[in-house]
Amino acid sequence: MQDFPMIIPVPPSAHSRAQNAYAHFAGRVEKIVAGTPAYDIHTHLYDAAFGPLLLWGIDDMLTYHYLVAETFRHSDIPYDAFWKFSKKEQADLIWSTLFIEHSPISEACRGILTTLNELGLDARSGDLPAIRRWFAEQNPRDYIARCMELANVGTICMTNSPFDDEERPFWERGIERDEWFTAALRIDPLLLSWQQTAPRLSSWGYHVTNELTDSTISNVRRFLADWTRRMDARFVMVSLPPDFAYPANTDSAQLIERAVLPHCREFGLPFAVMPGVIRAINPLLRMAGDGMARTNLSTLANFCAQNPENKFLATVLSRENQHELCVLARKFRNLHIFGCWWFTNVPSIIEEMTRMRIELLGTSFTAQHSDARVMDQIIYKWSHSRQIIARVLTEKYAGLAAAGWEPNKGEMERDARELLGGAFEKFCET
Ligand code: HDL
Numbered sequence: 001m002q003d004f005p006m007i008i009p010v011p012p013s014a015h016s017r018a019q020n021a022y023a024h025f026a027g028r029v030e031k032i033v034a035g036t037p038a039y040d041i042h043t044h045l046y047d048a049a050f051g052p053l054l055l056w057g058i059d060d061m062l063t064y065h066y067l068v069a070e071t072f073r074h075s076d077i078p079y080d081a082f083w084k085f086s087k088k089e090q091a092d093l094i095w096s097t098l099f100i101e102h103s104p105i106s107e108a109c110r111g112i113l114t115t116l117n118e119l120g121l122d123a124r125s126g127d128l129p130a131i132r133r134w135f136a137e138q139n140p141r142d143y144i145a146r147c148m149e150l151a152n153v154g155t156i157c158m159t160n161s162p163f164d165d166e167e168r169p170f171w172e173r174g175i176e177r178d179e180w181f182t183a184a185l186r187i188d189p190l191l192l193s194w195q196q197t198a199p200r201l202s203s204w205g206y207h208v209t210n211e212l213t214d215s216t217i218s219n220v221r222r223f224l225a226d227w228t229r230r231m232d233a234r235f236v237m238v239s240l241p242p243d244f245a246y247p248a249n250t251d252s253a254q255l256i257e258r259a260v261l262p263h264c265r266e267f268g269l270p271f272a273v274m275p276g277v278i279r280a281i282n283p284l285l286r287m288a289g290d291g292m293a294r295t296n297l298s299t300l301a302n303f304c305a306q307n308p309e310n311k312f313l314a315t316v317l318s319r320e321n322q323h324e325l326c327v328l329a330r331k332f333r334n335l336h337i338f339g340c341w342w343f344t345n346v347p348s349i350i351e352e353m354t355r356m357r358i359e360l361l362g363t364s365f366t367a368q369h370s371d372a373r374v375m376d377q378i379i380y381k382w383s384h385s386r387q388i389i390a391r392v393l394t395e396k397y398a399g400l401a402a403a404g405w406e407p408n409k410g411e412m413e414r415d416a417r418e419l420l421g422g423a424f425e426k427f428c429e430t
């Protein structure tokens with residue numbers, strides 16, 4: 001009988017076992033995450049009924065304030081010369097600076113390439129006139145549907161401010177919007193600059209004084225109620241500076257305590273707070289001029305602890321706050337955290353935040369929102385984020401399998417639904 005060399009089964013190394021487990025899930029998870037419609041719960045987009053307020057197309061994509069800020073890093077054009085340019089001239093400068101003279105490797109630049117590529121347009125040709133002609137042939141409403149289909153976004157939540165002089169008339173006239181656009185009542189001027197805002201409310205028939213008397217508070221609540229009903233607002237929203245304090249004897253804290261939180265309880269709405277922004281640290285950049293700082297999150301803890309009947313949504317601007325935010329969410333079930341906001345909406349930080357959140361919160365959070373200002377952006381913002389979410393989920397499922405718990409397709413589909421808007425909708429319903 002022929003001797004066979006003793007084949008000693010060599011257990012695969014832990015590394016190769018992990019690699020095999022990862023490969024076992026990777027394709028399936030990527031497909032599930034890509035195939036799960038998302039609820040985009042924070043955007044600056046508008047239903048086509050809002051006409052010129054809705055931004056879309058190549059020139060709006062190129063003049064997105066993220067790329068404006070990046071262009072000024074390479075160009076010594078004087079700020080006021082740039083602002084005197086037409087949108088097309090600004091877009092031409094941004095394109096030549098960030099795409100031709102330099103590689104478009106920043107997230108905002110790569111995003112435009114992903115979007116054009118998914119639309120079947122050849123950015124590498126550099127033929128901006130041809131690309132502009134293609135967009136000029138699109139019908140806005142059909143194009144919105146095309147963007148939502150490519151992004152697999154089922155519902156878009158707008159950011160709607162009664163204090164926006166361009167937007168307010170649309171609501172006052174009455175507006176028919178598609179059911180896939182929901183509204184969020186954004187009230188920064190009310191809360192952050194009460195002394196300047198009070199006269200505006202008075203001019204609209206809400207008799208308020210700069211002093212927060214009981215009568216003023218009840219008129220503020222009437223204002224909130226009227227606009228909540230007019231918009232069918234799904235939540236009330238404000239962005240807050242890093243040092244915002246609550247409780248406090250400030251106009252902001254008092255208005256939140258005595259008007260906004262009772263209003264949200266009465267209407268069963270979450271109050272969405274977005275701390276960490278320092279507005280206009282470089283005003284010469286206009287909308288691109290906002291900065292950020294690490295936030296004192298004791299404010300958020302106080303909101304949740306002292307108002308157990310209220311629901312709070314939160315996303316925070318500083319990377320350094322993210323771990324503390326996850327721990328707060330573990331402590332307060334009336335807190336739902338969402339998205340990788342603004343300066344954290346870049347692959348390296350999205351991955352870190354998503355992994356941290358899953359490890360600390362399971363699926364009880366909303367993994368992403370686009371914050372899109374230009375309709376086309378949802379294509380890249382969701383494509384880029386889904387790849388990362390799928391990568392982290394694959395790693396986590398491989399870990400479950402290694403522990404003897406093989407998740408099935410139904411469970412993975414359920415988890416993806418939760419992370420992409422399902423947990424948010426459940427949170428709003430409770
Ligand atoms: O305050 C906000 O909602 C921010 O998202 C700002 O609109 C900011 O300019 C932005 O667009 N970030 O992505």
Ligand code: ZN
Pocket residue numbers: 042043044159371
């Ligand atoms: Zn925003």
